[in-house]
Amino acid sequence: MTNIHVVWLQGQGCTGCTVSFTNATHPSLADLLTGFIAPAEGVILDFHQTIMLPWGEQAIQVLDEAQEGQLDPLVVVVEGAIPDESTARETGGFWCLSGEKDGEPITFSERVDRLSEKAALMVAAGTCASYGGIPHGRPNPTGAKGLLDYLGRNWKSALGIPVVCVPGCPVHGEHLAEILAHAVLAVREVLPLPELDKEHRPVHIFRHTAHENCPRAGLFADGKNSHEFGEPNCMGLLGCKGPIAHCDAPKRGFIEGVGGCTTVGSPCIGCTEPEFPDRPYSPFLAKAPASFFIVEKIHGIGGSLGAVWSRIKRRKI
Ligand code: SF4
Ligand code: SF4
Structure with missing residues (x-):
């Protein structure tokens, strides 16, 4: 060759x-x-x-x-x-x-x-x-x-x-x-x-966001938030930009499957996006625009209602 x-x-x-x-x-x-x-x-x-x-x-x-x-x-x-x-x-x-x-x-x-x-x-x-x-x-x-x-x-x-x-x-x-x-x-x-x-x-x-790949996404869905660094919950209130940044590192890890920003307790700063390091990714520790979290929550509520409804339907069958 x-x-x-x-x-x-x-x-x-x-x-x-x-x-x-x-x-x-x-x-x-x-x-x-x-x-x-x-x-x-x-x-x-x-x-x-x-x-x-x-x-x-x-x-x-x-x-x-x-x-x-x-x-x-x-x-x-x-x-x-x-x-x-x-x-x-x-x-x-x-x-x-x-x-x-x-x-x-x-x-x-x-x-x-x-x-x-x-x-x-x-x-x-x-x-x-x-x-x-x-x-x-x-x-x-x-x-x-x-x-x-x-x-x-x-x-x-x-x-x-x-x-x-x-x-x-x-x-x-x-x-x-x-x-x-x-x-x-x-x-x-x-x-x-x-x-x-x-x-x-x-x-x-890069198809999915860091948020979709994040091991803390279940905690976000449960409304469990970290208020200080070192706490094991969702870091949205600490400035995490995972919902608006496309990256698989939280799932894949960074080296040999180990690491990945949100996995190890660091909020995502959106470094894979064209606007980085400007807004909306900075200031790095300022909360991401609320609209993304609201849309996520609405999707989450819709998903939960859909799951409940399908279970109810299954019982009827
Ligand atoms: S906001 Fe950040 S820490 Fe929270 S679930 Fe999404 S990516 Fe993970
Ligand atoms: S500043 Fe530029 S060269 Fe340095 S790690 Fe980031 S992307 Fe790579």
Whole structure:
């Protein structure tokens, strides 16, 4: 099988998504790189500035080769947001660089532009890369954007594949590892690409809200609320944004099935959503808009009445 080349770029981010990705276990980074999943073998991580061995000119040469189309097929993973360099140029500066060529700095946005022309697939790893994340929080002084807005929602790769977003702050390591393995199979035309929602997230991971996946949802339904951190009940009154954020971490866990924000007593802060970290997800410990809880309660009451009614009907039969 043809080798698949992966170039992982890091822009306006904190490297937290890289750390999270290296903690993935099903599959792990080692599984992906050593061909443990047979149909997804032949993945070569050509460039990742945090974990690669080459450095300096040798490392930048890999990016140049990718830009010239020598690494084909090419999957580009972006971590971190992309700033608007035009505002930095007004004062003769720059926001974010990605190496240099002949002594001239190359901006991160320029790197994304060039590599996106050659990519079979562009994957946004984490919320910064997907939608701008923390760098684009108000007042967004650098004009930061995620890949989806930067390239445009209608952008398609040479293979006709749109930007795939795997948000999370940090990205869930297994979400990303799973999607990368899936993407490799899609580039090889073994599997279709996963269905994406309107924010370009894989539906099978982000279909349900954290609230729907939360182990405390039964306590919410019973009206049992935590009033202080450390109490074992629903954290809606402590600012949990689970009802308005799409994430399966409370059910899946974070590493090896362990963790997941609400599971371990931390309110959800909505880090997988395009508006994060702005309203309605912040202030993080302010209560989410009441309308969501009211609608949930009405659904809950409707569901309970429906269940009672069906039991009554069954007795009659
Ligand atoms: S999404 Fe969060 S963890 Fe990932 S690079 Fe951005 S700030 Fe860091
Ligand atoms: S509001 Fe938060 S803590 Fe409460 S059930 Fe929903 S997700 Fe879980």
